Structures are given as structure tokens and as C-alpha cells.
Amino acid sequence: MGSRRSPFDPVAHGLDKDFQLTNYTFTDPRGVGWKVPQKDLLKLLDEFKDDGGKSAEEMMLQRTEFGIGSDCSVKPLPHGGLCLVETTDFFYPLVDDPYVMGQIACANVLSDIYAMGVLECDNMLMLLGVPQRFSDKEREIIIPLMMRGFRDMANMAGTKVRGGQTVLNPWCTIGGTATSVCPGTSIVCPDNALVGDVLVLTKPLGTQIAITARQWLSIPEKKKKLNALITAEDVERAYQEAVYNMCKLNKISASLMATYNAHGATDITGFGILGHAENLAKCQKEEVSFAIHNLPVIARMQHIAKGYSEFKLLQGYSPETSGGLLIAFPREQAASYCKEMDRLGASAWIIGIVEKGNRTARVIDKPRVIEVNTNIT
Amino acid sequence: MGSRRSPFDPVAHGLDKDFQLTNYTFTDPRGVGWKVPQKDLLKLLDEFKDDGGKSAEEMMLQRTEFGIGSDCSVKPLPHGGLCLVETTDFFYPLVDDPYVMGQIACANVLSDIYAMGVLECDNMLMLLGVPQRFSDKEREIIIPLMMRGFRDMANMAGTKVRGGQTVLNPWCTIGGTATSVCPGTSIVCPDNALVGDVLVLTKPLGTQIAITARQWLSIPEKKKKLNALITAEDVERAYQEAVYNMCKLNKISASLMATYNAHGATDITGFGILGHAENLAKCQKEEVSFAIHNLPVIARMQHIAKGYSEFKLLQGYSPETSGGLLIAFPREQAASYCKEMDRLGASAWIIGIVEKGNRTARVIDKPRVIEVNTNIT
Numbered sequence: 001m002g003s004r005r006s007p008f009d010p011v012a013h014g015l016d017k018d019f020q021l022t023n024y025t026f027t028d029p030r031g032v033g034w035k036v037p038q039k040d041l042l043k044l045l046d047e048f049k050d051d052g053g054k055s056a057e058e059m060m061l062q063r064t065e066f067g068i069g070s071d072c073s074v075k076p077l078p079h080g081g082l083c084l085v086e087t088t089d090f091f092y093p094l095v096d097d098p099y100v101m102g103q104i105a106c107a108n109v110l111s112d113i114y115a116m117g118v119l120e121c122d123n124m125l126m127l128l129g130v131p132q133r134f135s136d137k138e139r140e141i142i143i144p145l146m147m148r149g150f151r152d153m154a155n156m157a158g159t160k161v162r163g164g165q166t167v168l169n170p171w172c173t174i175g176g177t178a179t180s181v182c183p184g185t186s187i188v189c190p191d192n193a194l195v196g197d198v199l200v201l202t203k204p205l206g207t208q209i210a211i212t213a214r215q216w217l218s219i220p221e222k223k224k225k226l227n228a229l230i231t232a233e234d235v236e237r238a239y240q241e242a243v244y245n246m247c248k249l250n251k252i253s254a255s256l257m258a259t260y261n262a263h264g265a266t267d268i269t270g271f272g273i274l275g276h277a278e279n280l281a282k283c284q285k286e287e288v289s290f291a292i293h294n295l296p297v298i299a300r301m302q303h304i305a306k307g308y309s310e311f312k313l314l315q316g317y318s319p320e321t322s323g324g325l326l327i328a329f330p331r332e333q334a335a336s337y338c339k340e341m342d343r344l345g346a347s348a349w350i351i352g353i354v355e356k357g358n359r360t361a362r363v364i365d366k367p368r369v370i371e372v373n374t375n376i377t
Numbered sequence: 378m379g380s381r382r383s384p385f386d387p388v389a390h391g392l393d394k395d396f397q398l399t400n401y402t403f404t405d406p407r408g409v410g411w412k413v414p415q416k417d418l419l420k421l422l423d424e425f426k427d428d429g430g431k432s433a434e435e436m437m438l439q440r441t442e443f444g445i446g447s448d449c450s451v452k453p454l455p456h457g458g459l460c461l462v463e464t465t466d467f468f469y470p471l472v473d474d475p476y477v478m479g480q481i482a483c484a485n486v487l488s489d490i491y492a493m494g495v496l497e498c499d500n501m502l503m504l505l506g507v508p509q510r511f512s513d514k515e516r517e518i519i520i521p522l523m524m525r526g527f528r529d530m531a532n533m534a535g536t537k538v539r540g541g542q543t544v545l546n547p548w549c550t551i552g553g554t555a556t557s558v559c560p561g562t563s564i565v566c567p568d569n570a571l572v573g574d575v576l577v578l579t580k581p582l583g584t585q586i587a588i589t590a591r592q593w594l595s596i597p598e599k600k601k602k603l604n605a606l607i608t609a610e611d612v613e614r615a616y617q618e619a620v621y622n623m624c625k626l627n628k629i630s631a632s633l634m635a636t637y638n639a640h641g642a643t644d645i646t647g648f649g650i651l652g653h654a655e656n657l658a659k660c661q662k663e664e665v666s667f668a669i670h671n672l673p674v675i676a677r678m679q680h681i682a683k684g685y686s687e688f689k690l691l692q693g694y695s696p697e698t699s700g701g702l703l704i705a706f707p708r709e710q711a712a713s714y715c716k717e718m719d720r721l722g723a724s725a726w727i728i729g730i731v732e733k734g735n736r737t738a739r740v741i742d743k744p745r746v747i748e749v750n751t752n753i754t
Contacts, residue, residue, distance in 0.1 A: 075539060084499050086539075087540065092544075122454060125465045165467060170547040179556055
């Protein structure tokens with residue numbers, strides 16, 4: 001699983017020792033403040049939903065398209081059964097290493113197409129907001145590192161960044177678009193979950209808690225309470241595990257979805273496991289609901305969550321960045337999928353079931369927490 | 378050509394009378410401060426250019442892709458001669474009417490694919506930055522208006538917004554992506570200009586000067602000097618003409634490019650007519666240069682430009698938003714194109730020539746200014 005990443009050293013790059021990329025964003029220590037609340041977003045998008053006479057399938061796609069499901073847009077093309085699958089996303093810095101931030105942003109953008117079972121991305125565009133307050137030197141050093149991280153991750157995914165847009169902004173932003181032209185038959189529709197299906201998750205939860213905890217280690221008034229719950233070494237381990245996962249493409253997880261007859265999937269990001277499970281439930285064709293029993297969590301992050309009520313980890317609402325895929329499989333195939341993932345050195349946990357219901361999702365009372373220990377040394 | 382738009386009335390929408398969308402961006406009165414300087418941008422993009430062994434054609438596309446030509450990315454697909462053509466762009470508010478701002482943003486995003494002669498856009502995604510400082514009410518009123526403007530313009534262009542991303546940001550941003558899957562043969566390559574060709578422009582220059590002048594009318598210390606150069610009525614006319622043009626799709630201009638054998642084109646935006654002409658010249662296959670003799674300018678904007686040295690209008694560097702297409706045609710066809718555009722009620726001016734040279738562009742000393750009077754009443 002590789003070894004620890006050393007922290008980004010601004011001095012080694014000729015920058016001031018106090019330079020921190022994460023200063024160029026919200027100061028909300030939990031890093032969740034930049035998402036437009038989900039209910040407001042849905043209200044804003046409401047008027048797009050009944051945009052002329054659409055077929056039920058188009059309505060489903062429309063729902064999928066607007067972040068309620070997977071945030072991918074799917075448009076059938078008038079060329080031999082091909083579809084245009086696209087997504088866009090952008091982010092504020094959550095780690096101080098600009099190269100790693102670029103990698104995370106790219107992996108997260110691609111995650112949306114992987115959630116549709118689409119493995120080949122034909123093109124990426126990069127969106128960059130360069131902080132106004134950056135000195136010339138900071139701009140010359142930091143921005144190319146972010147761009148390189150983004151580009152290298154795109155190349156790793158077998159695609160290429162061919163364009164984009166760069167503007168000045170008060171905060172730093174990085175993101176982009178991922179586009180695929182693929183046979184419609186290769187898309188895993190998200191809305192086919194059936195009663196009796198099993199829910200699988202492919203990355204542990206708790207990424208944002210790990211990142212926040214590590215930031216708190218350098219804030220004396222935060223550090224004291226934190227250290228009563230967890231050691232600095234455990235925080236560092238959790239942080240390394242979080243970064244490892246955020247940089248990991250969901251491509252392998254996605255590549256086995258069709259093989260094991262996946263009935264639908266979404267990727268876990270800013271609304272937390274339950275927020276995204278709710279969105280996926282909402283778009284189902286059958287009258288089903290999702291019940292989540294198990295929460296795979298980066299080791300010891302549950303202790304932090306228990307000490308700070310603002311992290312709604314056990315309620316399912318702790319935001320993730322570049323999280324795993326949540327996939328509904330027929331029961332037997334779920335087990336085979338997890339076994340195959342394990343064989344490939346990738347992770348996957350059975351976390352819940354699909355039951356009869358009215359398209360909602362819940363985390364059961366007292367879910368079982370699966371502590372995910374890191375192998376990073 | 379239609380009638381005047383009334384100014385946006387915040388009170389009629391239940392907002393404070395002092396609400397101004399243009400307050401949620403840079404305070405630089407010329408509105409040009411948010412572009413990363415072109416030379417810095419090129420330096421940043423440098424490392425993307427020699428990204429592995431590319432064919433000459435790919436190199437051309439790569440150059441085109443990174444804003445040096447048209448900011449469109451073009452990727453040949455492994456499906457029957459199809460290409461994926463994509464662009465992305467986003468903007469800060471430059472007019473106070475949120476619906477109009479949405480329209481302008483959408484027209485400007487689409488402009489890049491029109492510059493490649495691509496007329497059908499298969500899909501658009503919308504990118505929104507909602508100002509943190511917006512009250513709930515402001516968010517509920519302003520954002521849907523912007524979204525509606527963007528969507529309506531997309532529909533007018535015969536395409537549809539199927540997804541996007543919305544986050545909070547200090548400033549307001551609106552933009553998006555435009556994607557087309559089209560036969561490679563339908564693309565007008567930008568790099569075929571020949572000695573003897575003629576340069577055509579399809580919208581008048583001076584949009585940002587008009588917008589800025591109108592803002593100055595409400596700033597007493599600015600107004601006095603301005604009024605010595607131009608009447609308030611002329612400013613209002615110019616503003617109306619600017620808004621009309623920024624909201625106008627370049628689709629008709631693009632639809633005739635292939636018919637009249639265009640040798641290359643780009644759209645005019647933030648770097649001004651000369652900045653974009655330089656980019657287009659740089660990517661040419663032949664050893665040619667562009668000489669611009671005529672500058673079609675919104676009526677009386679040249680008087681403002683002469684009074685304020687910061688507007689580099691006559692030097693060719695006054696930034697435009699959602700500007701026209703700059704197209705190189707064989708001489709006879711250029712005249713026919715302009716005639717046909719005129720017949721369709723659209724505008725087009727012959728502004729310069731293609732001569733032997735080393736892929737540069739210039740505005741001649743003392744260019745002729747063509748005063749473009751508005752028909753808006």
C-alpha cells in the first residue's frame with residue numbers, strides 16, 4: 001500500500017515557511033461550509049426538472065444529472081447507440097500539498113463517471129481559480145504543481161487533459177470536467193436496485209475528519225481536547241490513509257460492476273454516505289429503501305466523531321472527498337465482488353441492504369463500525 | 378433589432394434597492410483584473426505542450442486547446458470519424474441583471490465551439506459560484522434568474538443544460554461547458570490562413586468600455602470627466618448595444634463559415650481583438666501574419682478610449698465579453714460572406730488582411746474606426 005507521504009515543504013520550493021495552501025479557502029475548520037446545502041440546491045434545480053415533455057427515462061437521467069444521483073449527465077447521441085456521459089466538479093484546497101490536491105481533484109471528478117460504470121474517459125478539462133493574494137512566486141510554484149497532480153492522475157486513468165480555464169479568484173479552486181462517449185449499453189443505470197439486494201462500499205469513511213484532525217494538531221486550543229481522544233501518531237496514520245484513499249481512482253471498483261450485475265451505484269462525496277444513499281434511493285424505479293448497518297471508518301476516526309458532535313459520522317452525514325462507490329448488487333454477487341476486490345488488493349465492504357420502502361435511506365440505530373487500519377508504513 | 382432592456386429592479390423582486398450583482402466580483406472598475414495575464418497563462422500551460430510524442434496535428438490541436446487559439450479541445454473518437462469538441466469558461470458578473478448575465482455567460486461558453494464551425498452542441502453543464510454573502514432571499518431570487526438566463530440561451534442555441542456544479546464562493550461566478558460530438562470533417566480547422574486572405578469580424582468592439590462607462594455614471598467623481606467626453610444618453614445607447622451583442626449567439630456567423638471556405642477563426646473575448654488575433658496567428662501552418670486596419674467599434678466608445686489611456690481599444694487590447702468571431706476567408710469569399718450576413722440581418726466587417734510573416738498580428742498605426750450605431754430604440 002506504499003509508504004507515508006512527507007508533508008509539503010514550502011521552504012524547499014523557495015516559499016515562505018508559513019505558506020499553506022489550505023489558507024486560501026473557507027476558514028470553517030470542518031471544511032464543509034462551501035457546499036450549498038442540499039435542500040437549497042434541490043430547490044434551485046427544481047425548475048430544471050420539468051423542462052418540457054420528457055420521457056420517464058429522461059426524467060430519471062435528469063434526476064441523476066443534477067447531483068441527486070451521480071451528478072453525471074447522460075445524453076443519447078444520434079450515432080450508432082453512443083451516449084455522451086459528462087460530469088463537472090470543483091473543489092477548494094483541503095490538503096497543503098498542491099500536487100496531491102491536484103490528484104485528489106482529478107480522482108474526484110472522474111469518480112462520477114466511474115459510478116455509472118463508464119471506464120474510459122475521452123477527455124478532461126481543468127478548471128483553475130488562482131488566488132488573487134498569491135505572490136508571483138507562489139503562483140509560479142504552486143499552480144504548476146496542482147496542474148501536474150491533476151494531469152498525472154488523468155494520465156493514470158488513461159485519459160488526458162486537453163483544455164480548461166484559469167481565472168483569478170479570492171480562493172483557490174481546482175476541478176474540471178470528465179467526458180466519455182460510450183455505447184449506451186456499457187452504462188450501469190443507477191436505478192435498478194431490488195428488494196434483497198446488498199449495498200457495498202469501496203472506500204472507508206472519515207476522510208474529512210482525518211484531515212481536520214491533522215489541522216487541529218497545529219492549533220494549540222484545538223490540540224488539547226483532540227489529544228484526549230486520540231494520539232498524534234494515530235491522527236497522522238488516519239491522515240495518510242485518507243490521502244491514500246482520496247487519491248485512489250474508483251476505476252477498479254467500477255470495472256467489476258457490470259461483471260457482478262450491479263443494480264446501481266453512486267460515489268460518496270460532500271453529502272456523506274447517507275446523503276448520497278438518499279439521492280440514489282430517490283431515483284430508484286422500484287419501491288425500495290436502503291438500510292445501512294455497517295460503517296467502514298478510517299481507524300480511530302469514530303473516537304473523534306464521538307467527541308465532537310459536529311461530525312455526524314455515525315449518522316452518515318460526515319462529508320467525504322473523493323470517496324468510494326456505493327453499489328447495489330444481488331446478494332450472491334455482492335459477496336463475489338468483495339472477494340474479487342480483495343484479490344486485487346482493493347477494498348470493499350458489505351454495508352447494508354435494500355428493502356421494501358418508499359425510496360429513502362437510513363443508517364440504523366447503533367450501526368456497527370468497521371475500523372479500517374492503514375497499511376501505510 | 379429590438380428595444381431597450383429596462384434595468385434590473387431589485388425592489389420589484391423583493392430585494393433591497395441597493396442590491397447590485399456586480400458588487401459580487403472584483404472592484405477593478407475596468408473589469409479586466411480577473412484574467413490571469415496571458416503571458417503567465419502561457420508559461421503555466423507550457424508543460425502541457427510537450428506532453429509525450431504527439432503528431433503535428435495533435436500539437437496543433439493542443440495549441441488550439443489551451444486558449445492560444447480557440448480554447449476548444451478536439452479529440453478524435455474511435456467511432457466512425459467522430460470528434461469530441463469541448464470547451465469550458467466561467468465569468469464574474471459584469472451586468473446587474475442576473476437573467477441577462479446568465480444569457481451572456483451561456484452565449485460566451487458556446488462561442489468557442491462556434492469558432493470551430495461546430496453548430497450543434499450536444500450538451501451543456503452549468504458552473505455556479507453562489508456568493509457567501511448573499512442572504513437567503515438574495516440566493517433564492519438571483520440564482521434562479523441567472524440559471525434561467527443560461528438555460529434559455531442554451532435552448533435558443535438548440536441544446537440543453539443537463540448538469541453542473543454549484544458551490545459557495547466569495548464572488549459570484551457563472552459559466553459552464555459546451556460539448557459536441559460531430560464528424561471531424563465538419564470542424565473548421567483554425568490554422569489554414571493563407572497570404573492574401575482577408576480578416577472578418579462579426580460583432581463590434583467596445584463592450585467592456587460601454588459597461589464600465591455606464592457604471593461610472595453612478596459614481597459622481599467618475600461621471601464628471603466622462604460627461605465631458607460623451608452624453609449619458611450615448612452611454613446608455615452604447616450599453617444597450619453591448620448587451621445586445623453579448624447576448625447574441627455566434628451561431629449564424631459560424632453557420633456560414635464552411636460555405637465561404639473559412640481558413641480559420643477564433644472568438645474575441647478577454648484578451649481583446651489583437652490578443653486573440655495573435656493567438657490565431659501563432660497556430661497557423663503557413664508563414665503568415667495578420668494586419669488589422671479597421672476597428673468596428675460601438676458608437677462613441679472611441680471617444681472614451683481616447684480620454685482614458687487604460688482602455689487600449691485602438692491598440693486592440695480592450696477586453697470583450699462574448700465578442701464576435703474573427704475569421705480568415707479567401708478574398709472574394711470574404712465579401713460574399715459579409716453580404717450574406719447583411720442579408721440575414723447580422724453584421725460582419727472586413728477588418729484586415731493576411732500577409733507573409735512569422736505568425737504575429739498587429740493593429741496598424743492609426744487604424745480606421747468604424748462607428749457602429751445601434752438600432753435599438
